Amino acid sequence: MDYLKIFFVNTALLITLAYLANLFYKHTISYASVQVKQVCWVILAIFAGWISSFFGFRLGEDAIFDLRFVPLIISTLASRSPLF
Numbered sequence: 001m002d003y004l005k006i007f008f009v010n011t012a013l014l015i016t017l018a019y020l021a022n023l024f025y026k027h028t029i030s031y032a033s034v035q036v037k038q039v040c041w042v043i044l045a046i047f048a049g050w051i052s053s054f055f056g057f058r059l060g061e062d063a064i065f066d067l068r069f070v071p072l073i074i075s076t077l078a079s080r081s082p083l084f
Contacts, residue, residue, distance in 0.1 A: 006057040
């Protein structure tokens with residue numbers, strides 16, 4: 001049951017972060033250059049992975065159950081140049 005709670009907490013955090021990023025993008029970054037947009041995207045993906053691992057469930061001393069791979073998957077799917 002703890003895994004399910006952690007899954008939903010991580011998912012809710014990532015959805016909230018995506019909503020806030022959408023608002024921020026709509027009102028500020030949409031007027032910026034392409035390079036600034038790419039840098040902001042990378043910073044957002046790193047922050048999303050960090051926030052997901054921060055609220056993860058510790059299985060042991062070395063293992064954390066979290067969803068830090070989800071921002072990476074979303075970044076590769078949403079980016080024009082996934083190699084970036």
